[in-house]
Amino acid sequence: MRPSKKTLLVSLLIAVFAYSLVGVLLLPAIVLHVANQQLSQLANVPAKLERVEFNPFSFELTLWNLQIGEEAAPEIAFRRAYADLELDSLWRGAVHLSNVELERAHIEARFDAEGQLNLLQLFKLPPSEPQQQESNTQPFPVILDRIALIKNSFNFEDLRPSDAVEFAYDELSLELYNLSTLPDNSGEMVLTATGPYGAGLDWKGELSLVPLRSNGQISVQAAELQTIWPYVRERLPLLLRSGKVNTSTNYHIDLSEQTDVRLSNAAFDLQDLVIDNGENPLLRIPSLHIRDGALDLATRQARVGNVRSEGLQAWAARTEDGQLDLLSLMPETTSKEPPAADAATARDASATPVDNNAAEDDAASESADNAPQQPTPAWQVLLANAELSGYQLHLQDRLPENDVNLELAPLNLTLSDFDSSAAAPFKLSVETGVNGTGHISASGEVNLQPVTADFNISTRDINLQLTRAYIEPLVHIQLRSGLLDSNLKLQLRSTSPLDLGVTGDASVGQLHIVDSARKRDLLKWQTLNVAGINYQGDSLGIEHITLQRPYVRFIVNENLTTNFSDLIVKQPGQTQTQAQTADKPPMALHIGGISVRDGSANFADFSLTPNFATAMGQLNGQIGTIDNQRPLVADVDISGRVDRYAPVTIKGGLTPFDPLNSLDIATRFRNVELTTLTPYSGKFAGYRIRKGRMNLDLEYRIQQGQLNAQNKLLLEGLQLGEKVDSPDAVDLPVRLAVALLKDTNGNIDLSLPVSGNLNDPQFSVMPIVWKTFRNLLLRATQAPFKFIAGLVSGNDQDISQVGFAAGSAELDGAAQNTLDTLAKALNERPALILEIEGLSTIKQDGPPLAAQRLESEYQRLQYQILQNSGKKLPADPSELVVDEDDKPALLEAIYRTQLKRQPPAEWAELDKEAREVQLRQAVLEHWSASELMLRRLAQLRAGNIKGYLVDRAGLDAGRVFQIDVSVNQDSSAEGVSVPMQLDSR
Numbered sequence: 008m009r010p011s012k013k014t015l016l017v018s019l020l021i022a023v024f025a026y027s028l029v030g031v032l033l034l035p036a037i038v039l040h041v042a043n044q045q046l047s048q049l050a051n052v053p054a055k056l057e058r059v060e061f062n063p064f065s066f067e068l069t070l071w072n073l074q075i076g077e078e079a080a081p082e083i084a085f086r087r088a089y090a091d092l093e094l095d096s097l098w099r100g101a102v103h104l105s106n107v108e109l110e111r112a113h114i115e116a117r118f119d120a121e122g123q124l125n126l127l128q129l130f131k132l133p134p135s136e137p138q139q140q141e142s143n144t145q146p147f148p149v150i151l152d153r154i155a156l157i158k159n160s161f162n163f164e165d166l167r168p169s170d171a172v173e174f175a176y177d178e179l180s181l182e183l184y185n186l187s188t189l190p191d192n193s194g195e196m197v198l199t200a201t202g203p204y205g206a207g208l209d210w211k212g213e214l215s216l217v218p219l220r221s222n223g224q225i226s227v228q229a230a231e232l233q234t235i236w237p238y239v240r241e242r243l244p245l246l247l248r249s250g251k252v253n254t255s256t257n258y259h260i261d262l263s264e265q266t267d268v269r270l271s272n273a274a275f276d277l278q279d280l281v282i283d284n285g286e287n288p289l290l291r292i293p294s295l296h297i298r299d300g301a302l303d304l305a306t307r308q309a310r311v312g313n314v315r316s317e318g319l320q321a322w323a324a325r326t327e328d329g330q331l332d333l334l335s336l337m338p339e340t341t342s343k344e345p346p347a348a349d350a351a352t353a354r355d356a357s358a359t360p361v362d363n364n365a366a367e368d369d370a371a372s373e374s375a376d377n378a379p380q381q382p383t384p385a386w387q388v389l390l391a392n393a394e395l396s397g398y399q400l401h402l403q404d405r406l407p408e409n410d411v412n413l414e415l416a417p418l419n420l421t422l423s424d425f426d427s428s429a430a431a432p433f434k435l436s437v438e439t440g441v442n443g444t445g446h447i448s449a450s451g452e453v454n455l456q457p458v459t460a461d462f463n464i465s466t467r468d469i470n471l472q473l474t475r476a477y478i479e480p481l482v483h484i485q486l487r488s489g490l491l492d493s494n495l496k497l498q499l500r501s502t503s504p505l506d507l508g509v510t511g512d513a514s515v516g517q518l519h520i521v522d523s524a525r526k527r528d529l530l531k532w533q534t535l536n537v538a539g540i541n542y543q544g545d546s547l548g549i550e551h552i553t554l555q556r557p558y559v560r561f562i563v564n565e566n567l568t569t570n571f572s573d574l575i576v577k578q579p580g581q582t583q584t585q586a587q588t589a590d591k592p593p594m595a596l597h598i599g600g601i602s603v604r605d606g607s608a609n610f611a612d613f614s615l616t617p618n619f620a621t622a623m624g625q626l627n628g629q630i631g632t633i634d635n636q637r638p639l640v641a642d643v644d645i646s647g648r649v650d651r652y653a654p655v656t657i658k659g660g661l662t663p664f665d666p667l668n669s670l671d672i673a674t675r676f677r678n679v680e681l682t683t684l685t686p687y688s689g690k691f692a693g694y695r696i697r698k699g700r701m702n703l704d705l706e707y708r709i710q711q712g713q714l715n716a717q718n719k720l721l722l723e724g725l726q727l728g729e730k731v732d733s734p735d736a737v738d739l740p741v742r743l744a745v746a747l748l749k750d751t752n753g754n755i756d757l758s759l760p761v762s763g764n765l766n767d768p769q770f771s772v773m774p775i776v777w778k779t780f781r782n783l784l785l786r787a788t789q790a791p792f793k794f795i796a797g798l799v800s801g802n803d804q805d806i807s808q809v810g811f812a813a814g815s816a817e818l819d820g821a822a823q824n825t826l827d828t829l830a831k832a833l834n835e836r837p838a839l840i841l842e843i844e845g846l847s848t849i850k851q852d853g854p855p856l857a858a859q860r861l862e863s864e865y866q867r868l869q870y871q872i873l874q875n876s877g878k879k880l881p882a883d884p885s886e887l888v889v890d891e892d893d894k895p896a897l898l899e900a901i902y903r904t905q906l907k908r909q910p911p912a913e914w915a916e917l918d919k920e921a922r923e924v925q926l927r928q929a930v931l932e933h934w935s936a937s938e939l940m941l942r943r944l945a946q947l948r949a950g951n952i953k954g955y956l957v958d959r960a961g962l963d964a965g966r967v968f969q970i971d972v973s974v975n976q977d978s979s980a981e982g983v984s985v986p987m988q989l990d991s992r
Contacts, residue, residue: 030063049130052076066092075129076115082125085159086111101148101189112159120166146188146217154196156181168237176200176208183214190217206230218263226255232280243336245289248281256300266304273300284336293318299391307386314393324403390425390433398439407476415439429456444877445469445490451497460499464511467492470877471515483574484529487519488874495540509542519874522560522570529570532557533882539599546595556882557606557626565613593635601630603645621683623647623655635664643672651950652964653679653700670709677702678964681725682971695728698842698968723754724840728971804828808984809952814855816947818955826952829987830960841956842988845949845972851983852944853935860934861901861927865889868897895923902926906933938974945972948985 039059046054057072069089076082087110093103117125159179165172179200186194198210212223232250239245256273277295281288299312324332398418404411418439425433436450447469451462471489478486495511514536522529532554539550562570606626628645640660647655659672681699702721709715806829809822818826833841863885870884881887889897902910906929914922934940949969956962970988 026063030061034063035059035061046075049132050075051131052082052129053078054129066094068092080115081113082115082117082129084111084113085109088112099150101150101187103150103152105152106155107151107153108155108157109159110157112156114161116161116163118165118167122167149188150192151186151194152184154181154183154186156198165237168241170237170240172235172237174206174234179208181210186214186216188216191215192217193220196223206234212258218261220261220263222257222259224255224257226253228253230254244284245282245336246285248283250280250282251278252276253278268302268304270300270302273302274298275300288320288322289333290322291318291320292316295319307384308389309386310389310391311393312391314390314395316395316398318397318399319395320399320401322401322403325406327405329406386427388425388427390422393420393422393425395420400439404476408480409476411473411476412442413473414442427455429454432459435462441469442473442877458499458502460497462497464495464497465493471518472875472877479523481576481578483523483576485521485523485526487521487871488877488880489518490516490879492516506544507542508544509540511540513537513540517880522574524573525562525570528558528560530557530559546597548597548599550599551602552598552600553602553604554606555604557603558608560609560611562611563613596633596635598633600632603628603630606647621650623649624651628657631660633663638662638665638669640669640671649676649679650683653677673704673706675702675704679703680969681722682969695731695971697726697728698970699723699725700965700968721754723965724968806832807988808986809948810982810984811948812982813851814853814859814944816944816951818951823955823959826955827960830956830962833956833962833966840966840968840989841962842968842970843949843952844970844986844988845945845947846975846983846985847941847945847948847972848975848977848983849936849941850977851981852941853937854931856937856940856944857931857934860937860940861898861930862889864901864905865894865897868900869893895919898923898926898930902930905930941974942972945974945985948983952985952987 036059038061039056042056042059043054046056052075054075055073056070057074058070060069060071061067067089068091069087070085071087072084073088074081074084076084087108089106089108089110090104091106093105096103115125119125157180160175160177161179162175163173179198181196181198183196184194185192186196193213193215195213196211198208200208207228209226209228210223212221212225214221230252232252233247236247236250239247253276254274257271259267259269259271261267275295275297277292280290280292280295282290294315294317296315297311297313298315299310301310302308326332396417396419398420399414399416400418402413402415404413416439418437420438421434421436423434424431432452432454434450434452436448438446438448440446446467447465449462449464451460453460469491471491472486475486478484491513492515493511493513495509495513498508498510500506500508514534515532516534518530518532518535519528520530521527533556534553535557536551536553536555537549538553539548541548560570564570603626607622607624608626609620609622611620624647626645626647628643628647630645631642632639633641639662641663642660643657645657649655654675654677656675657672658674659670661670661672679701681696681701700723702723704717704719706717806825809818809825811817811822812819829841866884866887866889869889870880870887873880873887899910910922910926914925917925946969949972953964953967953969956967957964
């Protein structure tokens, strides 16, 4: 009998009810019970799933509140896990989930100090057995319409570093659509995450599982470097004070055939990076921006479009042992032997029997390993443009005795078209200041393979005092100042061997070198210009050298050595080094010409008693071509003056590097005051020179070692002074000889021809020919000054002396009136000559001279101090104005250096003003009796009288003589009167 419709309906309702009862109540209860049972058996920590819900009609499964770990701090947990299974999974041949959601999931990942991960300790995992995978195994077919991670969180902590690493994401959300394990299906996904440490993560793109492909965009915002810095500190002892990173990129990943990873449109921003070593700053980067980056893993190519950075500061130093301090921060790499346990394991593994298939696989693997391997291509890095601006590099060299500090700021660098594969040269431009006053700029192109470069380099006001710490240990000098300017072109053609070329111009200004032993000027000039430099490795060419206002001091010491002979400091192993370099051929040197403008020199001979000193000034001229590869004759044409009034000229030619081959030089001195040669006349003739002038003509000719010289000496108005005891004096009646040699004009005219072979030390010298004394010296009767004064003024005023104020060499009105009357009288008596005896006194002139000397010392010391700061200064210290506030400190230094003793201890109890008075008085008393200063004043007074008569009154300079000066103890008058005498030609 067929069941009725009612029966069928009731049966259907009962079946639906039973199905619902099983699906809604029974099945979730069973799943919950089994899940919690398995969790309790496998978990090493408390683990519980709170509730399971299942809709048997829509096939929706929801798991609620899973917690693994302590209830207050679970290590794995989620609030809700949801999955919606579609019924078409039955006929589509794949599990089809329309929606999968995971809400409020949380994971605590933690490495302890021993490196154990907490997640691996949560469960009792059975040992895994190796399973042989089939090469063509396909993944289980699954279709996911939507996957959503909703407000999940993740905490990570690593206690292995000395400072723990910790970061977290508490708002991690993801949505993924149309994901499938079926071939060639891709899904879209969006991932966002933020955390309490400020770093935000955004990920948007497409994902295909079979084959594995993905492309999209990833960005990270405001990532604090402090989070991961403990990992860096494990390798480098550096402290990160601040630093933040923003980065983003488009990516493409395809693992279907090969590892194809590409990045494009990558950007990177670094802000406020500050790193130090706990004691000193090392690196500060306010901003670094990288744009248009790209990377292709398959082709091993990385490209960067633009790099911008501003305000970087970096500190580095070379330590006392010659090492860079940054290198000392690097970890030492040491090779380690494999642990014994690993070796034992290897032995055990080799003793373990293997099956035939495994042996065949090993043989195939070994065969593949023995096959020829293609070399892995190098990475190619491309950089389109980089601009680094406002950089500051603080460099220090502690290796020399005195630390050298180098500040490069602001440093600007521009780089473009860089290609590490060296397919084309890249452009580089650098511009920087040097220690606040100097400037360097360089721009050009560089090739990497082979390494070549072509640069234009310009420098301005580079303070050469930076080289003091390196030069002064080698030479006994002090480099007080010097500024380098240059415009050069550098060409590097090869590095192995080094092939370098330099062309251009250079100049050194304000050079001032002091002899460190005597603290006196040794060499200086206003400007040295070197034009047309051409250096090509083994040769140096210079078109022209110009010296503006050069000065040199040459001194003969008491032991007949010179101030230049002892400048070089002997170094250990120097002799061996010189022997090694002696075999090398000299560098080819060519100088087109040398010009000297307004030069000067001082010469002193301390081997004589009294010491001899003279000065040459107004040196102007030029020297022709100098070439050590060709025997070219260099033309010489130089003129100047000795002691202001005596002209000197040097003309001719010579071969500088082989003077015995060819030389033709004529030197002429005119109107040289013989009183300056008194030390030489005292030593070799036994008499001082009271007065006289010298004209000297020296003509030297050398051809192939043969010397032919004509020396002519003309002495005008020579008069000898007092006798001097000298063991080197000639045993001749000198006064009689002088009397015999004088002609009717009172002159001595000598000719000294010399000839011989310079290669033979015994070449002959023709005797000096004395000209016959033809007439006795006619002396005019002495006419008193009152007589000649009466001829022009009508009265018999005494014009035989000129008065000066104490300590002064200035001519006042009364003195000028006296000299005007005297000049007028002498112009009417052309046969008369005037003798001026410079005079100074200790009592009247000593104190004001000492006060003047003190002011000069203030200026000299202040000048040295300012030189050390690298500032531009006046040409001479006398032009410097010293502030009164600076003088007390300078006075302390002057007292110690000049008096060579410390101030008395009782002065320490005086107040500042009283101490300064005592110091000043002691210094003034020390200088007041200086014979050298008094003689200089006497010479200056006589020189000013002569200068007035010659320059102002128009008197012939040939009629005015300065005789040897005198220094008296006291003067009866208030001032000091310089006496004058009359004589005839």
